[in-house]
Amino acid sequence: MRGEGPPLLWISGYVVPARAFDAVTAELTDGYTVVAADHRGSGASNDPWLPTTTATMATDIVSVMDHLGIHAAHVAGFSLGGMVAQELAIRRPDRVLTLVLGSTSAGGPGVKAPAAGELLIQLRRTARRIPGKVDVGVLAAVRQGWAASTHDTTRRLDRIQAPTLVLHGGRDEAEWLARRISGAELRVVERAGHLLVIESPTARRALRTWLDTHADDPPSAPLGITARVGDLLSTPCRVAAAQSLPLRRLLRAGSRRAL
Numbered sequence: 442m443r444g445e446g447p448p449l450l451w452i453s454g455y456v457v458p459a460r461a462f463d464a465v466t467a468e469l470t471d472g473y474t475v476v477a478a479d480h481r482g483s484g485a486s487n488d489p490w491l492p493t494t495t496a497t498m499a500t501d502i503v504s505v506m507d508h509l510g511i512h513a514a515h516v517a518g519f520s521l522g523g524m525v526a527q528e529l530a531i532r533r534p535d536r537v538l539t540l541v542l543g544s545t546s547a548g549g550p551g552v553k554a555p556a557a558g559e560l561l562i563q564l565r566r567t568a569r570r571i572p573g574k575v576d577v578g579v580l581a582a583v584r585q586g587w588a589a590s591t592h593d594t595t596r597r598l599d600r601i602q603a604p605t606l607v608l609h610g611g612r613d614e615a616e617w618l619a620r621r622i623s624g625a626e627l628r629v630v631e632r633a634g635h636l637l638v639i640e641s642p643t644a645r646r647a648l649r650t651w652l653d654t655h656a657d658d659p660p661s662a663p664l665g666i667t668a669r670v671g672d673l674l675s676t677p678c679r680v681a682a683a684q685s686l687p688l689r690r691l692l693r694a695g696s697r698r699a700l
Contacts, residue, residue: 443471444472444474445470445473445642446471446474446656448511448514449477449515449517450477451476451517452517454521455520455585455589456581456582457680458484459478459484462477463477468645478501482585483581488580488581494591498525499526500523500666506536512660513535513660515655516537516539516603517650519544520635524547526540527594530601533663533665534660534661534662535662539652541608542618542656544608544637547598548590548594550686554616590686591683592683595621598621602660602661604624607622609629610629610631610633611629651699682683
């Protein structure tokens with residue numbers, strides 16, 4: 442935690458330690474108190490021997506906020522961190538002042554998962570471009586990968602109440618996300634890759650400008666009792682459906698090849 446001003450929670454991506462973004466978050470510390478937490482199994486965080494979901498990881502973020510005495514914060518999530526940020530904003534709207542979703546996805550059955558070999562190549566390329574060392578165990582990487590592959594907020598994005606910026610280097614998924622979040626603003630940074638906030642000064646300027654514009658926004662109201670009960674009752678079915686996503690995608694891909 443460093444800087445002065447309203448709290449800004451920085452949620453990084455798959456297997457990426459929070460310190461990899463130190464140079465980026467340092468540019469924000471003159472106006473925000475930046476809290477960059479490691480995902481379970483990455484960086485300085487422990488790796489519990491439990492299945493991991495983006496909802497579980499959002500609960501981790503709430504625990505960090507509680508530990509630091511932060512009631513509500515601006516939240517910026519990138520890649521896997523953007524998926525976690527979606528769950529946080531949906532489940533705990535009273536803890537989110539504003540929301541930035543960068544290089545991320547709502548998941549769901551329509552997302553095409555890369556083949557294992559392609560994924561390995563992408564991870565190696567990404568790791569070479571991340572400042573510092575990517576220090577994560579194999580099991581932690583598998584658990585985080587499973588959380589990303591079973592993420593699905595496609596039917597709940599309309600529950601996000603916080604002012605939202607969708608910041609992407611590609612247009613298709615960004616436009617889809619922005620259309621489904623009420624009032625969301627879309628900024629596509631042309632020729633920027635998945636690590637756009639590290640690679641692109643334009644992306645960093647867009648992020649800072651948007652945060653400053655919304656620096657004094659209040660938190661949303663907490664979920665009402667009806668919504669909380671509905672969540673409690675629907676969670677087991679939603680989790681079961683999400684856990685079957687990788688198999689459903691595989692079957693869908695197989696049926697397409699058969700045609």
